[in-house]
Amino acid sequence: MNTKQTTTSFALLKRSTRVFFMAMLITGNISYAQSKKETVDKIVKEATENSQLENLAHELLDVVGPRLVGSPLMKQANDWAVAKYATWGITAKNEQWGEWRGWERGISHIDMVYPRIKSLEGTQLAWSPSTKGKAVVGELVIYPDLPDSVSFKSWLPSVKGKFVMFSMNQPTGRPDYNWQEFATPESFEKMKSNRTKQTDAWRSRISKTGLNLKALALAFESAGALGVVTSNWSSGFGVNKIFGANTTKIPSIDISLEDYGLLYRLTESGHKPKISVNVGSKELGMVPAFNTIAEIKGAEKPNEYVILSAHFDSWDGGTGATDNGTGTITMMEAIRILKKIYPNPKRTILVGHWGSEEQGLNGSRAFVEDHPEIVKNIQVVFNQDNGTGRVVNLGGQGFLNAYAYLGRWLSMVPEDIKKQIATTFPGTPGSGGSDFASFVAAGAPAFSLSSNSWSYGTYTWHTNRDTYDKVVFDDVRSNAILTAILAYMASEDPETTSKAKSVLPINVRTGEPGSWPQPVKATRKGGVN
Structure with missing residues (x-):
């Protein structure tokens, strides 16, 4: 074979090899995408055809009831969640983070007796x-x-x-x-x-x-x-x-x-006028306060974490249905579905049911303080806490590259859910309001799945009307599907999420550049002067 023939043959071989590898790459990408879609379809099917949301809401809101920190019902809720997770084959535990003034509500009679x-x-x-x-x-x-x-x-x-x-x-x-x-x-x-x-x-x-x-x-x-x-x-x-x-x-x-x-x-x-007041309640001294933590261990990267987050405690005028029973059952349903459809995640998936959020994010702040080994390896935190409505807003919390990975994950969410979600990037870091802020302050990418209103601020937020009948289960089901898909995509993502922070805008009040929120210590002994 002469030199010209050799050169031509080599070029053809090189071109064929390149075409082969390109074809393999395309086939692999198509196969990867198809695999992802199959899992997402299974998540949607399970959430739609075998939803446990109504039952979870009944057991938590009607049977257990309100979950005031330091009350026996709060501890009953912690124990209920651990037992419920066990029925799904999910490991869960109650982890003490502090203690609180114990108090138990009793029977109340308030009557006008004159005129x-x-x-x-x-x-x-x-x-x-x-x-x-x-x-x-x-x-x-x-x-x-x-x-x-x-x-x-x-x-x-x-x-x-x-x-x-x-x-x-x-x-x-x-x-x-x-x-x-x-x-x-x-x-x-x-x-x-x-x-x-x-x-x-x-x-x-x-x-x-x-x-x-x-x-x-x-x-x-x-x-x-x-x-x-x-x-x-x-x-x-x-x-x-x-x-x-x-x-x-x-x-x-x-x-x-x-x-x-x-x-x-x-x-x-x-x-x-005269009134007669007979209110029974019991002081129980200082009692332990807990977070309930559920876990599906990662198969490939067990020391990296996807965290689903919702506070477990409530005020006790109602039964804490939309604040934050709905966030709680969203996360429980999401991990139940994942355990069934995706039992061997690449990264560890945790659910954090935080205590004493209502008194200052104490349970989540304590978790951040107590588990630096987890916080430094967080892939993402998704928190839900503002009512029964479907998620309509997702902001970047000031993380510079959040649009890239959140955009990748959202691409797999069904269009009827995704089209309702407005995104804001990079956004600004939240310094309070709910438990995602505890993680943001520590530099971990944590995001609020923010819901539409359903008159939350007036009718159910911290009120005597925050009860089971206010839950809109179609919206909560949508949120469970969204959460499960985002957690699945976050776990599977070959890339580790960027924790780079954006440069915050000038504070118009001080004229100084905005500063990242700093971690706040949890109140470990509460309800006492």
């Missing part, structure tokens, strides 16, 4: 002292508009032996949207103007005491009041925010807008 008999809609606030097994009956008094703190101190002894009302009497129990629908424009504007004036006057009334609301409640207690009565209306029909008590010796009760208004008007008109 007529009426049972009142009311709630003993969390950690409120009890009435020690007996009814306490007394007249009501409204905190008056006094000129200054000196006048307040002179008036204060008059509360002895009485229940003190110190919330503003709302002028209407109709939410604004109801006024907009039916009122004349003039009537609506008149109501809003009067309400603003009344609100400003009430704030001025409080500020002239020189005390904040907590100190004011304690001042009434010290002066011998029988109890404090508030109404923390949430601007919707029949809904109040329910938080914790500020008193340490006398009961704190919240009464519905409708019944509070009745008592207020009767007191204001000189009819001297």
Whole structure:
């Protein structure tokens, strides 16, 4: 063979080899994509045809109920989750991160007994002292508009032996949207103007005491009041925010807008109404507080982590259905599906059910402090915590390259779910609000799966109406599918996620460049002064 023939043959061989490898690469990519799609299709099928969401919600919200940190029901929820995971073949454990003031709610009776008999809609606030097994009956008094703190101190002894009302009497129990629908424009504007004036006057009334609301409640207690009565209306029909008590010796009760208004008007008109309050609760001393952690061990990269995140605790005015029962069951359902469809993930998949989020992200902050070996090897954290709605927003939390890997993973999400999600990159790092912020502060790529509203802020966030019936299961099912697919893609991704941070914009208030949030230490011993 001559030189020209040799050169030609070599070129043909080289070209054939290149074509062969290109064909193999294309075939491999197609095969890889097909494999991914098959798994995604199985995830969707399992979530759609064998959903466990309704059952999980019933067991958690109806049977266990609200999950106030330090309460027996919180510990019952921790144990329930561990047992539930075991039925799916998933390892889970309760990991103590601190201790909290233990308190157990009891039976409450709140009734008007004069000038007529009426049972009142009311709630003993969390950690409120009890009435020690007996009814306490007394007249009501409204905190008056006094000129200054000196006048307040002179008036204060008059509360002895009485229940003190110190919330503003709302002028209407109709939410604004109801006024907009039916009122004349003039009537609506008149109501809003009067309400603003009344609100400003009430704030001025409080500020002239020189005390904040907590100190004011304690001042009434010290002066011998029988109890404090508030109404923390949430601007919707029949809904109040329910938080914790500020008193340490006398009961704190919240009464519905409708019944509070009745008592207020009767007191204001000189009819001297009396109420009977019998609230049972138990102080349990300091009790251990836990996170519940579930795990599917990674087969190839067991020391790298995909974390599904949702806080487990709640306030206890309702049953914590949308804050954060829905986030909890989303993550439980997602990992249940993954265990069935994808039992041998490349990376370890964890679910973190955090305690005491409501008092300052304490469970997740403690986990970050206690597990630096996990935090430094986090592939991603997905957190869900703002209600029952389908996910509609995903921001980059300030991570410079988040668009690249989140974009890859989202590409496999079904179009009917993906098209509803607005993305913002690189975004800015969240410094609070929910548990993803604990991880962001530590430099781990953590993201909030943010839901649409369903009137969350008014009707279910920390309210007496946050119950099972408010869950929209079609939306939660969509979120479980999304979460499972994102976790699967994150686990499979051959690349480790970038933790590079973007340069934050100038703070308009200070004129200085924005700074990354810093880790905050968990409160390890809570509910005590």
